[in-house]
Structures are given as C-alpha cells and as structure tokens.
Amino acid sequence: MALNYVSMALLSVLLYDAVFLLLLLGIVLLLAGTKRAAFAVMKRNFIGYFSNPTGYVFLCIFVFLTSVAAFWPYEFFNANLATLDQLNYWFPMIMLVFIPAITMSIWAEEKRQGTDELLLTLPASDFDIVIGKYMAAASIFTASLLFSQLSTFTTLAILTEGSLDIGLIFTTYLGYWFVGLAMIAIGMIASFLTGNLTVGFILGALFNAPLAFASLAEAVSPSKQFAEWIQGSGIARPFDDFGRGVISSSSIIYFMLVASVALYVCMILIGRRHWTGGKDGNQMAWHYVARAVAMVVFTVGAVMLFRSHELGRRDMTEGKVSSLADATKNLIRNLDDDRPIVIDAFISNEVPELYAQTRYELINLLKEFRAEAAKRNRTIEVNMYDGIDLFSEDAALAAERFGIEPVTRTFREKGAYTQKQLILGAAFRSGLEKVTVPIFEYGIPVEYELVRSINTVASGVRKRLGIVKSDANLMGGVSMAGMQMQRIDKHPLIDELAKQYEVEEVDLTAPISPDMFDALLAVQPSSLDPQQFDRLVTAIQAGVPTAIFEDPRPVGASYITATGDPKQAGGGFMGMGGGGPQPKGDIRTLWSVLELNVPGSAAAQGMYAPDLAWQQHNPYPALEAANELWLFIDEALASEPGESLSDDNPITAGLNQVLAIFAGGVEAKEGGKLKHTSLLQTGPVSGTLDANSVRQILSGSATLAQEIQGINPRMPIAMAIEDGASDDGAQSGGDGSDEGESEDTENANKGIKVVYVADTDVILPEFLIIRADPKQMELRLQLQNVTFALNAIDWLTGDTSFIDVRNHELNFASLKMIDARKEQANSQVRKRSREFQTDFDETLRVAQEKIDTELQSLREEVEKLQEEREDGEVPQSVLQEKLTAFQIKQENQQRMLAVRRERMERERDQKIRDVRREADQDVTAIQNQVKTLAVALPCFPPLIVGIMVFASRRLRERENISKSRLK
Structure with a gap:
C-alpha cells in the first residue's frame, strides 16, 4: 500500500514537471520562430555542455551537494518534517559553486578558442547572442535541477510513505529555479569580462556572493536598519516565500528584474566593441554606466514598491501551512491604522523535535502576518530573532524587556531523559497595551495564540466570563470534603481563558442580571445549595449563556460531589465538627428547563444517579489505564463525517478526538421547543451502565461483560442547547464581519443558550498540562479536549471568530517511515x-x-x-x-x-x-x-550517463585512426 502511495506521489510531481516543461518548451519554440540566431546559439551551447563528460561531473557534484544539504544535517530528522529547510539554508552556497561552473565558459571559452568573432559576425543582434547564451545556461541549470528534484522527491516520498506535500516541494524547487535565473545572469557578466575560465569562475562566485550572503548582514553591520536593508536586497528574502510553498508576485518580480539588469550589463559588455575605439568612447562608457545605474535604481524602487503592495500570493502547499484563516485576515483588515502593532518573536537556535513543528508554524505565520498586513495597508511590525543563543544579547533583551526566558523541558534522547532549555515566545505591543506569550506550547494552535494576542492589544476590550463557585473550585481555594482540609490550586483552564476574557468568580449569593456577564461557566452545579442552584437556573432562563459540566462520577477531582451522591458537610477547625449531608439543588429542575432526558435511576435521600456511558474503543493501546469507561469520542468511529463530533455546530466542527472519562449520557426530550445539537456521541459499540453496575465493576466483583444489558450506540454525552427561534444567530459573527453590530439587537434575541457536558473530567488540568510535558507525547496523543472547552465558551459569548482560527489546524507532512x-x-x-x-x-x-x-x-x-x-x-x-x-x-x-x-x-x-x-x-x-x-x-544516474558520453566520444575520436597509430 505504501508503495502505491509513493508511486502516486511520483506521478503527481512528474505531472507538475511536465506542465512546467511544456511552458518552457513554448518559450523555446517562440524563440526558435522569432529569434533563429538566438535559438541556434542556445542549441549549440546546450548540446555542447552535455556532450562533454565534464558537464556530467558538475551535475553529479550538484546532485550530491543538494542531497547532502537536504538530508545529512541532524536538524532534518530532529524536525521530523518533510520539508527542505536544511537545503534552503545551504542552497545559496551550493549555487556559488555550481552557477559559476556553468557561466564561466559562456563567453570566456569563445574568447579562448577565438570563436567569439565568428559569433559576432553572424546576422544577429547583440541581444540575440546574449539571450541565446542565457537561455542555454538556464536550460542546463533546469536539467540539473530536475535531476536534483527527482532524487530529493523520491527520498521524501519514501520517508513519508507517499504523503508528502507535493505543492511545497515543487514550489521550493521553483524558487531554486528563479534563484538560478538571477545568478546565471550575474555570472554571465564575469564571463564577458575575461577570457580565462578560472578567472571567470572566481569572478562569477564573487559577483553572486553579495546576494547569497546578504542574509548575514546583521552579523557584520553596526546599524540594524542598514543590515535589514541589505538583507532585503539579497536572494534569501524573496526566495523565502517559495521555500514556504508560497508563490508571490513580489518574489517573481525581484528575480526577473535582477536577471534583466544583469543581462543588460552583458549587452553593454558585448556591445562595447561598437564604441570603445571611437572618439566618443569615454562619453559612451559613462553613458552606459549611467544607464546601468538607472536600471539598478529602478529595480530597487520596483522591488520595494511591489513588496509593500503585493499583487498576489498563492499558497501552493497541500496542507495550507502558509495560509491564514479567513477570520485572521478579517482581524487584520479591521485593525485600527492609528494603533500600530509590534510583534517581537524570540526563537532559540536549538529546538527539540516536539517543538520543531511549532517553530516552523510560528515562523511561517509571522511572515504571513507581515505579508497580509502589507497587502491590507495595515501596520504590523514583525521583529523575528531566530536562531538566538540562550546567553546572547537577544536572549537578554527577551528576558529583561518582555519577560521571555528560557524554559526547561524534559526530553528523552538516546535512551535517557534529559533536560534542555529553549526559547520560543513572543511579545505583542500596541500603545500602552502589552501581551506576552512566554512559550508557544506544541499543543496550542499557534495562529490562535497570535490572533488572540493581537486582538487583545489592538482592542483593549474583553468580554466578561463568570466562573460559578462550586465544589470544583476552578478559581482555587480550600475543600473540606472527606472531613479533611485540601488546598486546591487554580485550574489552568482559567489562565487560558484569562488571556481572552475578563474572568471573575461568581458565588451566586445574589441574582445574576442578564447583562452582567457575557457567559457563565458552571462545573458540577448540582453541588450548589438550593438557593444558589435556583439562581443559576433563573439566570439560564433569563438568557445568560452558560457552559455546564455535570459529572455523574468525577474521577480526576475526588473533592467534587457526584451527581447522585449526597453532599457531606465540611469539617470544622482542624477537621473537627462536621455534620450530616447538606442540601443540594435538584439537578432534575435544570434538566427540565433544558428539555433533557438523562438515563439513570433514583438514589438514596431523594437523589438521582445518572447512568454512565461505556464504549469499546481505545486508539492508544499503550495507554494501559484506559478501559471501556474511558470514552474516546473519535471521528474514526463515524460512519459519516460529523457523526461522532458534530459538524452542525462550530464548537466541534473540524475536531477529531475528545476524551471523556466516566461520563454520563444525555438525550433531548421529544417534542421540546428548544434546539438540541449533539456535540459528542459515542461509537457504534457502546451503551450505558447504571450506578450500581459501575460500583460492582470498580470493586472487582464483576466485569463489564457481565454487567452489560445491551448496546445503545451513538449516545450523546454533550449537547448545545438554544432557543429554536434564535437558531444559529450567534454564529453570524463567525467571520468577524458583524463585530460592529449593536448589542441591543443581540439582547433582544436572547434566549436559552447552553452547552451541557455530562462530564467534568473532559476539562481535567492534565489535558492542559500534558502540552507542556513532552514525556507524555511518546503516546502521540491527539486529544482536543482543551480546544473543545474553549470553543464552547467562545460559542456562548458569540465570539466565534476565534473558533475558526483555533480550528484552523495546519497539516504537516511528517516522516512516517x-x-x-x-x-x-x-x-x-x-x-x-x-x-x-x-x-x-x-x-x-x-x-x-x-x-x-x-x-x-x-x-x-x-x-x-x-x-x-x-x-x-x-x-x-x-x-x-x-x-x-x-x-x-x-x-x-x-x-x-x-x-x-x-x-x-x-x-x-x-x-x-x-x-x-x-x-x-x-x-x-x-x-x-x-x-x-x-x-x-x-549520483549514479548522471555519473553513468557521463561515462557513456565519454566512452562514445572516445570511440568517435578513434574511428578514423589506423590501428598502427593507436599503438
């Protein structure tokens, strides 16, 4: 099967190459029809290069160097991404060797052999000769590049088992081709200046060196602005778009203008025979120098103009890894021109494998932010400090000015766990507003973090989120459950929400007005006393959007009272005192308001114990603690898209996997007036167990097989509930275009809007902490619990633009083999x-x-x-x-x-x-x-062909020589 995928990938890239070569063939045929002399020069030089074994030696060296640069560095396997980042870094240096090898003989060889006069006496213009020579060199380079592309692509196709990003690889090589076109034109200048091949090679490398090494200007220039200008003039910046899979008009224009200026200089050099010997020779020389300088100035101006006013950009990657979500583009479009935003990103030179994709994504998106802002005429200044040392001045700047310090993480390398430090953070500023992301954890969508931070500093206004105080103690506190005092830390989800919302704890000692909070978060509301519980129900009926997490059997937090258990009184001083069961709110009242049926049975003291859902599915066999009561809500179990995680609501649309532990089932009442959307549903082999059966299983006195009474597939465990009249009104702001609507209209349409989840363990702190602990990632967990919870809050507040950004997951091709x-x-x-x-x-x-x-x-x-x-x-x-x-x-x-x-x-x-x-x-x-x-x-294909050409040439040379002379 993998071989089939590899074959299909190879056929796909060959199709890309065929289309590209057809376009080039059309250009060549046009040249042959309109410029016969130029075509003759091109044909002569092209055939001459590949009829000489030396050409194949250079081709072999080129393929060898590109393969070494692409796959030999440690960073290639450390990143575990099917990209050509390592080759992109070394490619300019490789070109400094290969391009002069092609161009050194273009005119110097003609001078050495004395055939230049013959060419100049042909019925052809100087332009015909120059363009013919240039197209011959470009054809030689194109053929060499095809050899390199096919070998590199084949290796990546095998490593990825055919699932590599064809668009990214093709676009990267297209960028190499444009780099070659520019450097060939510059190398030709060196060949027109000398008749010595060695000198032509050296001059060709020297003339191209400034463009190749311009990216290193910051290391030698005392002025940062001058260094940035020099960096922008080199080939690294315009090629960067191609290397990320983006075809941009500004990059193409840059390479074409550089090649045009260089070719014009070549025409001046070949045409100087017309005026150097005349009386006005010196004046003409200055005249042509002025022309060349004017073209350089025009090129610089044109490049700067098109960079600031991009005509078009297209992300060719199959995974769209270099694209921004529509909601992100809308955010940039709506930014205030009077509030420029400055982003300072700091990235250490060594990033472990688990953070390599995050680093790649961060750099890609920051560059796209800069490009999108330029296209929209919005001011977003992006300062990237990439590849910094942990003890460098840039690292000190990050720590002192923005509080971004090296973070220690534990990784397993060579059979042992080791601790390493890395820097991968960013600071966002706009006016007096400032937001800092100390580290981009690999479990958090990078684009979401960027957009959320930019939106915060740009607007300075946040919506209010009320956290209902219950047994869960999300804001932290003290629990007296079990007659023992227990200190509870603030839930890390609160810190995550605080980056976007104004978070405030609500103790429900007084009624809540509908306009007091944009949304409420209530975890285990059944643990509230009757008065508090009634106030919560009243607020929900009044139209306060609320996220409810109600668990029939909490596992991760023992201090949370289960739905069907009596709530014990807390101990007194030093755990003394205490009392009997305390009154609880009747959860069935809330279910009635929300028109929900919850399978279960009556329990002691008038309580109601919901049934627990079970499911036979574990996508992580190495997770040995998991059993049938661990519900992996997985799209892999769906018979059709959106069956396990609904596509009918933006909360779960696009999600693939959520884990619930010891969760209950929940169903909509028939004939109700509210609109119910099942967000999470179990798989085809699933059902429910009553509380007594669960106790028997947990005690070891029974097994699941013994307690199962039947299969009840596709049991919902989470629902979105809203008034049918409002439908999806809250989704209207999904693209961010309705942000300016008045709140009066929104309030007028307020009705019940609730997300009900029959589990609290779905938001366990471990699901957030695991993102910062790479040791856990040996299991390669793909759980999206945090995204689900954040999406639920955003949907309730009506700010669904963040949902679109958060769900915009980039697909990277990894080395599957x-x-x-x-x-x-x-x-x-x-x-x-x-x-x-x-x-x-x-x-x-x-x-x-x-x-x-x-x-x-x-x-x-x-x-x-x-x-x-x-x-x-x-x-x-x-x-x-x-x-x-x-x-x-x-x-x-x-x-x-x-x-x-x-x-x-x-x-x-x-x-x-x-x-x-x-x-x-x-x-x-x-x-x-x-x-x-x-x-x-x-290296073998060009080497074998070169040997065959050499042997054929030797045989032809010996054909008309007598055997006696051969002795």
Missing part, C-alpha cells in the same frame, strides 16, 4: 519493560514465599509454646527466647529480601535502559542508512 520505526521501537520497549516487571514481581513473590515457608515451622513452634505457656507448662524465659530467635530470623530474612529487592530493581532498571538505548540505536541506524542512500544513489 521513521515514525513507524520509532513506534515499533517504543512498542518493543514497553513490551520488554512489562516482561522485566513481571519477572521482577514473580521473583519477589517466590522469594517472599520461601521466607514465609522457612519461618512457618518456627512460627508454629512459637504458637505451640504460647499455648503451653498459657497452660503453665512452659516457663516465660523459654517462650521469650524462642520469640527473640523468631524475630531475629524474621528481621534477617526481611533484610536479605530488601537487599535482594534493591539489587533486582537496579538490574530491572538497567535492562529497561539497555532496551531503550537499543531502540534508539535502531532508529539512528535507520536514519543513517537513509542518509547514505539518499546521498549516494542520486
């Missing part, structure tokens, strides 16, 4: 680790049984003596002596067992480390094999 080998190695590590643990437990059990057996006889003697002592037959001293002997032996045995346990633990841990090291070495060996083959194999 390497990923598969890593997963295979990790699976083997887990398997062997379990075997080692099993052996350890078994050996320990046998040792303990042996000790017990050895002590059994002595224990029986002690028990017998104790009985005889009670009858007065044995003196106390004899019994005490035997007891002492028993205790000494028992202590000795336990001490020996402890020593043995410690030794066995060391041996077990060492074995696990050895297995991990072997697994990493296996992956490294595969990577080294790929490197070797990717570098060596592409």
Whole structure:
C-alpha cells in the first residue's frame, strides 16, 4: 500500500514537471520562430555542455551537494518534517559553486578558442547572442535541477510513505529555479569580462556572493536598519516565500528584474566593441554606466514598491501551512491604522523535535502576518530573532524587556531523559497595551495564540466570563470534603481563558442580571445549595449563556460531589465538627428547563444517579489505564463525517478526538421547543451502565461483560442547547464581519443558550498540562479536549471568530517511515519493560514465599509454646527466647529480601535502559542508512550517463585512426 502511495506521489510531481516543461518548451519554440540566431546559439551551447563528460561531473557534484544539504544535517530528522529547510539554508552556497561552473565558459571559452568573432559576425543582434547564451545556461541549470528534484522527491516520498506535500516541494524547487535565473545572469557578466575560465569562475562566485550572503548582514553591520536593508536586497528574502510553498508576485518580480539588469550589463559588455575605439568612447562608457545605474535604481524602487503592495500570493502547499484563516485576515483588515502593532518573536537556535513543528508554524505565520498586513495597508511590525543563543544579547533583551526566558523541558534522547532549555515566545505591543506569550506550547494552535494576542492589544476590550463557585473550585481555594482540609490550586483552564476574557468568580449569593456577564461557566452545579442552584437556573432562563459540566462520577477531582451522591458537610477547625449531608439543588429542575432526558435511576435521600456511558474503543493501546469507561469520542468511529463530533455546530466542527472519562449520557426530550445539537456521541459499540453496575465493576466483583444489558450506540454525552427561534444567530459573527453590530439587537434575541457536558473530567488540568510535558507525547496523543472547552465558551459569548482560527489546524507532512520505526521501537520497549516487571514481581513473590515457608515451622513452634505457656507448662524465659530467635530470623530474612529487592530493581532498571538505548540505536541506524542512500544513489544516474558520453566520444575520436597509430 505504501508503495502505491509513493508511486502516486511520483506521478503527481512528474505531472507538475511536465506542465512546467511544456511552458518552457513554448518559450523555446517562440524563440526558435522569432529569434533563429538566438535559438541556434542556445542549441549549440546546450548540446555542447552535455556532450562533454565534464558537464556530467558538475551535475553529479550538484546532485550530491543538494542531497547532502537536504538530508545529512541532524536538524532534518530532529524536525521530523518533510520539508527542505536544511537545503534552503545551504542552497545559496551550493549555487556559488555550481552557477559559476556553468557561466564561466559562456563567453570566456569563445574568447579562448577565438570563436567569439565568428559569433559576432553572424546576422544577429547583440541581444540575440546574449539571450541565446542565457537561455542555454538556464536550460542546463533546469536539467540539473530536475535531476536534483527527482532524487530529493523520491527520498521524501519514501520517508513519508507517499504523503508528502507535493505543492511545497515543487514550489521550493521553483524558487531554486528563479534563484538560478538571477545568478546565471550575474555570472554571465564575469564571463564577458575575461577570457580565462578560472578567472571567470572566481569572478562569477564573487559577483553572486553579495546576494547569497546578504542574509548575514546583521552579523557584520553596526546599524540594524542598514543590515535589514541589505538583507532585503539579497536572494534569501524573496526566495523565502517559495521555500514556504508560497508563490508571490513580489518574489517573481525581484528575480526577473535582477536577471534583466544583469543581462543588460552583458549587452553593454558585448556591445562595447561598437564604441570603445571611437572618439566618443569615454562619453559612451559613462553613458552606459549611467544607464546601468538607472536600471539598478529602478529595480530597487520596483522591488520595494511591489513588496509593500503585493499583487498576489498563492499558497501552493497541500496542507495550507502558509495560509491564514479567513477570520485572521478579517482581524487584520479591521485593525485600527492609528494603533500600530509590534510583534517581537524570540526563537532559540536549538529546538527539540516536539517543538520543531511549532517553530516552523510560528515562523511561517509571522511572515504571513507581515505579508497580509502589507497587502491590507495595515501596520504590523514583525521583529523575528531566530536562531538566538540562550546567553546572547537577544536572549537578554527577551528576558529583561518582555519577560521571555528560557524554559526547561524534559526530553528523552538516546535512551535517557534529559533536560534542555529553549526559547520560543513572543511579545505583542500596541500603545500602552502589552501581551506576552512566554512559550508557544506544541499543543496550542499557534495562529490562535497570535490572533488572540493581537486582538487583545489592538482592542483593549474583553468580554466578561463568570466562573460559578462550586465544589470544583476552578478559581482555587480550600475543600473540606472527606472531613479533611485540601488546598486546591487554580485550574489552568482559567489562565487560558484569562488571556481572552475578563474572568471573575461568581458565588451566586445574589441574582445574576442578564447583562452582567457575557457567559457563565458552571462545573458540577448540582453541588450548589438550593438557593444558589435556583439562581443559576433563573439566570439560564433569563438568557445568560452558560457552559455546564455535570459529572455523574468525577474521577480526576475526588473533592467534587457526584451527581447522585449526597453532599457531606465540611469539617470544622482542624477537621473537627462536621455534620450530616447538606442540601443540594435538584439537578432534575435544570434538566427540565433544558428539555433533557438523562438515563439513570433514583438514589438514596431523594437523589438521582445518572447512568454512565461505556464504549469499546481505545486508539492508544499503550495507554494501559484506559478501559471501556474511558470514552474516546473519535471521528474514526463515524460512519459519516460529523457523526461522532458534530459538524452542525462550530464548537466541534473540524475536531477529531475528545476524551471523556466516566461520563454520563444525555438525550433531548421529544417534542421540546428548544434546539438540541449533539456535540459528542459515542461509537457504534457502546451503551450505558447504571450506578450500581459501575460500583460492582470498580470493586472487582464483576466485569463489564457481565454487567452489560445491551448496546445503545451513538449516545450523546454533550449537547448545545438554544432557543429554536434564535437558531444559529450567534454564529453570524463567525467571520468577524458583524463585530460592529449593536448589542441591543443581540439582547433582544436572547434566549436559552447552553452547552451541557455530562462530564467534568473532559476539562481535567492534565489535558492542559500534558502540552507542556513532552514525556507524555511518546503516546502521540491527539486529544482536543482543551480546544473543545474553549470553543464552547467562545460559542456562548458569540465570539466565534476565534473558533475558526483555533480550528484552523495546519497539516504537516511528517516522516512516517521513521515514525513507524520509532513506534515499533517504543512498542518493543514497553513490551520488554512489562516482561522485566513481571519477572521482577514473580521473583519477589517466590522469594517472599520461601521466607514465609522457612519461618512457618518456627512460627508454629512459637504458637505451640504460647499455648503451653498459657497452660503453665512452659516457663516465660523459654517462650521469650524462642520469640527473640523468631524475630531475629524474621528481621534477617526481611533484610536479605530488601537487599535482594534493591539489587533486582537496579538490574530491572538497567535492562529497561539497555532496551531503550537499543531502540534508539535502531532508529539512528535507520536514519543513517537513509542518509547514505539518499546521498549516494542520486549520483549514479548522471555519473553513468557521463561515462557513456565519454566512452562514445572516445570511440568517435578513434574511428578514423589506423590501428598502427593507436599503438
């Protein structure tokens, strides 16, 4: 199957190349029809280059260097992305070797052989000769580039099992082609200046060096503005668009103008024979110098104009990794011109694999922000400090001015966990407003973080979100559940929401007016007392949008009272005091208002215990703690799109996987007036269990198979509920275009608007913390719980533009072959680790049984003596002596067992480390094999063809020579 995908990918890129070559062929045919002399010059030089073995040697060197630059650097496998970033970095240096090798003989060879006079006497203009020579060199470079592209593409297709981004690779090579066109024209100037091939090669490299090394100007220039100007004049900046998969008009215009100026200089050099010997030779020389300078000035002005007024840009990547969401573009369009925004991004030179994609995405999007702002005439200044050292001046600036400091993360490398520091943050400023993102975690959509931060500093106005105070204590506090005082930290979700909203805790000691908050977040409202609960229900009926998370059996927070359990009174001072069950609100009242049916049964003290949903599906077999009560709501289980995670509501539209743990089911009442949309539904093999059955399973007295009463597939566990009359009115602001509407219209249409989730564990802190802990990512979890929760709040507040941005997930092509080998190695590590643990437990059990057996006889003697002592037959001293002997032996045995346990633990841990090291070495060996083959194999085709050409040439040379002379 993978081979088929690779073949299809190769056919696709060949189709791209065929279309491109047809366009070039059309240009050549046009030249042949209108400029016969130019076509003759082109044909002569092209055939002459490839009829010489030397040309194939240079071609072989070019393919070798491009392959080495693309696949040999450590960063290629560390990033685990099917891109050509490493080749993009080294390509200008490779061109400084290869382009002069092509251009050095264009005119210098003609001078050396004396054939230049013959060319100049042809019935052709200087333009015909120059353009013919140029097109010949361009054709040679194009053929060489095709060799490199096919070899590089084949390697990437195999590594990605055919799922690479064809558009990105083709566009990158298109950028290389434009770079070559510009550098060839400049290299031709060197060839027209000298008749020596070596000098032509050196001059060609020197003339092209400023464009190739302009990106390094900041390292040598004391002036930052001058350095930025120099960097913008080099080939790195216009090529950058192509390297990211974007075809932009400004980049094409840059390369075409540079090539045009260089070709005009070539025409001046070849035409100087007409006026150098005349009396006005010096004046003409200055005249043409002035012309050339004027063209340079015109080129600089045109490049600056088109960069600030882009005519068009097109993202050619299949994953749209270099595109902004429509909501982002609308945000930029609506920015205030009087409030310029400054973005300072700081990125360290070493970024681990798990953050490589985030780094790539951050740099891509920041450049697109800059380009989109220029196109919309909006002021967004982007300062990127990329590749900085942890102890550099830029790192000090990030820490002192913006509070962005190196962050320590734990990673596993070469079989061991190591800690490393990285910088990957940004600061946003506009006027007096300032927002800092200390680090872009790999689990958070980068575009969402950027848009949210820009919107905050641009507007300075936030909507209000009320956090209902309940047993969950989201804002932090103290819980007295279980008669013990427990300190509860603020939920990390609150910090996430505080980046976008004005967050405030609500204790419901007084009624809530409809205009007090834009939305409420109530976690386990059934734990509220009756008065508070009634005020919450009243607020919902009054039209206050509310997110409700009600859990029939909370797992992650033991201090939260389950729906069907009585709420115990908290302890008094030092845990003393306490009392009986406390009154709770009747959750069934809320269900009635929301027109919901919740499967369940009556419980003690008038409570109602909802049933729990179960499902047979675990996409992560390595997650051994998961069971059927862990509900992976997964689009992979859907028979049609949007069945598991609804596409009918922006909260879940585009999401793929959410995990709920010990969640309940919830259904809409028939004939109700409210509109219900099922957001999360279980899969085809699922159902519900009553509370008693769940207790039996958890106690171990029964199994799930024994307690299942039947299958009830597609059970909703989360719903969006709103008045039918309002329909999707809140979605009208999805593109951000309705932000200016008056609030009066919105308030007039207010009705019930609720997101009800039958689980609180869906927003466990672990789902946020796991994004900052790469150790957990060995499981490659793709859970979108945080996105689901944030989307729910945004939908309730009517700010759905952020949902569009948050759901705009970029698709990156990864090295699937390497990923598969890593997963295979990790699976083997887990398997062997379990075997080692099993052996350890078994050996320990046998040792303990042996000790017990050895002590059994002595224990029986002690028990017998104790009985005889009670009858007065044995003196106390004899019994005490035997007891002492028993205790000494028992202590000795336990001490020996402890020593043995410690030794066995060391041996077990060492074995696990050895297995991990072997697994990493296996992956490294595969990577080294790929490197070797990717570098060596592409060299063989041009080398073989070169040998064949050399042999054919030698045979032709010997055809008319007598055998006697050959001796």
